[in-house]
Amino acid sequence: MIDAPYSAPAAPASTSPTDVTSAVETSASRVENAGLDVIAESERKGRPRDLFMPWFAANISVLGLSWGAWVLGFGLSFAQAVIAGVVGVIVSFLLCGFIAVLGKRGSAPTLALSRAAFGYHGNRLSAAISWILTVGWETVLCVSASLASATVLQALGWHNQLGAEIVGFLLTVLLAASAGILGFDTIMRVQTWITWATGILTVIYLILVAPQIDFAALASLPAGPVTAFIGALVMVATGFGLGWVNAAADYSRYLPRSASTSGVIAWTTIGSSLPVVILVIAGIMLVGSDPELGTAIDSDPIGALTTILPTWFLIPFAIVAILGLAGGIIMDLYSSGLSLLATGVPVKRPVATAIDATIMTVGTIAVIFGADNFLGPFQGFLTTLGVVIAAWAGVMLAEVCLRRRDYDEAALFTPDGVYGSVNIEAIALVLLGAVVGWGLVVNSAASWLSWQGYLLGPLGGRDGAWAGANLGVLAALLIGLLGHLLLGRRRVRSQEQAGADA
Numbered sequence: 001m002i003d004a005p006y007s008a009p010a011a012p013a014s015t016s017p018t019d020v021t022s023a024v025e026t027s028a029s030r031v032e033n034a035g036l037d038v039i040a041e042s043e044r045k046g047r048p049r050d051l052f053m054p055w056f057a058a059n060i061s062v063l064g065l066s067w068g069a070w071v072l073g074f075g076l077s078f079a080q081a082v083i084a085g086v087v088g089v090i091v092s093f094l095l096c097g098f099i100a101v102l103g104k105r106g107s108a109p110t111l112a113l114s115r116a117a118f119g120y121h122g123n124r125l126s127a128a129i130s131w132i133l134t135v136g137w138e139t140v141l142c143v144s145a146s147l148a149s150a151t152v153l154q155a156l157g158w159h160n161q162l163g164a165e166i167v168g169f170l171l172t173v174l175l176a177a178s179a180g181i182l183g184f185d186t187i188m189r190v191q192t193w194i195t196w197a198t199g200i201l202t203v204i205y206l207i208l209v210a211p212q213i214d215f216a217a218l219a220s221l222p223a224g225p226v227t228a229f230i231g232a233l234v235m236v237a238t239g240f241g242l243g244w245v246n247a248a249a250d251y252s253r254y255l256p257r258s259a260s261t262s263g264v265i266a267w268t269t270i271g272s273s274l275p276v277v278i279l280v281i282a283g284i285m286l287v288g289s290d291p292e293l294g295t296a297i298d299s300d301p302i303g304a305l306t307t308i309l310p311t312w313f314l315i316p317f318a319i320v321a322i323l324g325l326a327g328g329i330i331m332d333l334y335s336s337g338l339s340l341l342a343t344g345v346p347v348k349r350p351v352a353t354a355i356d357a358t359i360m361t362v363g364t365i366a367v368i369f370g371a372d373n374f375l376g377p378f379q380g381f382l383t384t385l386g387v388v389i390a391a392w393a394g395v396m397l398a399e400v401c402l403r404r405r406d407y408d409e410a411a412l413f414t415p416d417g418v419y420g421s422v423n424i425e426a427i428a429l430v431l432l433g434a435v436v437g438w439g440l441v442v443n444s445a446a447s448w449l450s451w452q453g454y455l456l457g458p459l460g461g462r463d464g465a466w467a468g469a470n471l472g473v474l475a476a477l478l479i480g481l482l483g484h485l486l487l488g489r490r491r492v493r494s495q496e497q498a499g500a501d502a
Contacts, residue, residue, distance in 0.1 A: 032183020035341045035349040036112040038409045044107065044256045048263030051100070054251060055271030057191035058331040059240070060198045061324035062205070062317075063144055064276050066301035067236065068283020069294035074232040074468065075224040078288055084232040085280040092241020093272040095393060096248040097265035098400050103249025104257060104264055106407035110249040110335070111342035114392075116407060116495070117399050117488070120415035122422035125430070126392055127342035130246035133385050134336035135356055137243055138176075138329050139363035140381065144302050145172040145325040146368055151303025152318040155311070165368060168322060176326045177357040180333030181350050187330055194327040201320035202275075205313070206282055212308050214289035221288055227469045234470035238386035240276055242473070245393040247335035257406065333357060380446030387441060387476045391433025394480020395426050401485060402492040405500070418498040425487045433479040437472035 071081045099110065106113045111130055115123040149168020150161050158164050179190045252264050286308070287294040296304035302321050309317055337353035345352060411417025439455030442462050452472075459466040 031181070031350050032185065033348055033350070035352075036109055036338065036413075038112075038412070039107040039253055041107075041257070044254055046255055046259075048252075048255065048259050048267045050255075051252060051264065051267040052271035053195050054188060054191040054331065055268055056275055057194040057198070057324075057327035058244075059272045059328065060195065060202060060275035060279070061141070061144075061328055062202065062279065062302055062305060062321050063141070063325065064279030065283035065286065065305055066297045067239065067276075067280050068285070069287040069297040071232045071236065071280065072221075072284060072287050072294060074228040074235075075222075076228060076232060077221045077223040078218040078284065080223055080229050081221075081232065081284045081288070082281055084229055085236055085284060086277055088233040088236030089240050089276045089280060090269065090273045092237035093244070093269045093276075094241070094265070095397060096241050096244050096272060097268040099245055099248040099393070099396050100252040100264050100268045101249075101261055101400055102396070102403075103252035104255045104259055104261070105403070106249070106409070106412070107253045107257070108249075108407070108409070108412060109253060109338045109342070110246055110396075111339050112412055113249055113407060114342075114396060114399075115412050116403075116419045117395055117423065117484070118426045119420045119422040120412075120417070122424075122427050124343050125427060126246075127339050127344075129385075129388050129392060129430075131336055131339035131343060131356075133243065133246060133389055134332045134339060135359055135363070136381055136385060138332045138336065138356065138360040139367060141325045141329050141332070142169065142172055142176075142360055142364040143367045145169070145322050146364060147300050148302035148306075148321040148325075149318055151300055151306055152314050152321075155306055155314055168318075169364060169368075172322055172326050172329065173357065173361060175322075176329035176333060177354070179330045180337065180353045180357065183334070183349070187334055190330060191327060194323050198320050198324045198327070199275075201316050202279070202324075205309070205317060205320065206278075208310065208313060209282075209286060209308050212289060213285045218285060218288045225465060227465045230471070231469040234473050235383075236280070238383060238390070238470065238473050241272070242386050242390055242393060244272065244331075245396070246339070246389060247331065250335050250338060329360075333360070380443040380449045383441050383443055383470060383473070384438070384449060384452075387437030387472050388430065388434045390473045391430045391437065391476040391480040394433065394477045394482075395429055395484045395488075396480075398481050398484035398488060399492070402489055403496065405496045408495075418495045423488075423491065425491070426484060429480050429483040429487070432483070433476035436479060437476035440472035440475055441470055442467045 067085070071085050076084065102113050103110065111123070111127045114126045118126050146165045146169040150164035153164035153167065154161060179186050248268065252268070255264065287297070293304060293308065296307065306314060306317055333353050333356055336356040337349050340352040340356060341349060408418055411419050415421035436455065438452050442453040442456070443449035453462040453467060456462055456464060456467055461467070
């Protein structure tokens with residue numbers, strides 16, 4: 001998300017305070033070895049606006065167009081759908097901007113900084129949740145790229161569907177995995193190229209499909225109830241910003257601590273929100289004009305978008321689809337490797353990233369050949385993990401509000417420091433948020449999640465008006481945020497005083 005040099009081989013999660021290293025790139029290798037390391041002051045550089053390119057590249061995927069179909073699937077009018085989409089995107093990415101501030105303050109990855117809230121060993125739960133979420137997103141994006149490639153190649157006359165899916169799959173994995181393994185500088189360069197390439201091709205795509213928009217049809221869409229509006233808004237927030245909060249500080253950690261706090265928040269939010277807002281609105285307009293397109297998107301979220309394109313643009317569309325998805329996968333792979341290190345796995349960062357790339361590969365194959373429907377498992381995955389990560393994000397947002405001093409760097413790497421070994425309060429809030437949150441959501445499209453919604457009885461039950469409002473995500477976020485603001489204040493003050501005294 002910003003450019004910076006690298007460090008000597010990084011120590012795993014068991015690093016002692018004296019082993020905290022700087023991010024210095026050696027001339028012998030272009031592979032970043034820095035893992036959970038705190039970046040030395042002399043090695044920090046860049047400006048907050050440098051965060052724009054990587055966040056933009058990670059979120060410009062044409063999959064954003066398909067979200068227009070899913071928003072309208074709640075039965076909303078055009079105006080309701082646009083407001084729900086725009087507000088859900090911007091507010092959720094604003095949360096990423098706030099958490100990115102912690103990276104500037106602590107100069108360490110998100111899942112190293114969260115040790116201050118959860119304790120050195122207690123943080124392993126946070127790391128495990130983050131790892132599952134990022135690996136899951138990698139797999140979802142890789143599946144989308146494979147299906148899109150197959151659709152494009154078949155439209156061009158290649159009738160071997162399996163071979164077409166394999167081609168798209170290999171192209172995506174090779175690009176994303178290589179950049180993720182090589183590390184930060186490579187990611188910054190690749191993400192800049194992806195931003196320009198996908199930005200230009202996406203504009204061309206939108207110009208080509210603009211004649212398909214029927215404003216009379218959009219104006220005739222009936223309005224939906226408030227519950228449907230809230231459900232769509234929360235779904236969008238869960239699928240976008242809340243899917244990135246656990247990685248938000250991984251890139252701002254390279255900024256100087258003197259960098260503008262408001263600049264970090266603004267450029268993170270703008271870079272990530274801008275492409276998504278444009279794509280979601282365009283998707284709403286296209287699907288609102290042609291309901292059959294929305295039905296096709298349910299089974300092939302990106303490939304269906306080729307049906308309204310002229311044949312000559314199919315290959316450029318395949319390029320923009322694969323590059324846009326790869327941009328997201330690259331960021332996820334990098335952060336999932338850091339999350340894996342934070343769980344305590346004793347490997348170097350490139351190895352951790354390679355492990356995650358392998359899991360993504362296996363998961364993609366399993367989904368492509370084992371899932372009868374894409375949207376059901378996709379929404380089930382988002383909502384279930386979104387509830388947990390929302391509770392975690394609430395705790396971390398409270399940390400932004402409570403902490404007034406920079407982190408005690410050495411204490412982040414030992415259970416005997418001021419942050420302690422386990423903070424029961426923060427862990428309990430995440431667990432409580434998950435229990436309450438799962439009780440207030442339903443996943444009718446994913447049968448394996450039929451146990452959810454057990455707290456919806458007073459609100460009409462699993463089939464009531466509030467069942468699809470995804471209230472559990474909001475509840476989990478507020479439990480983590482308000483609970484930690486109330487219960488964690490004294491602990492944070494004690495930690496900062498102990499740091500000041502030392």
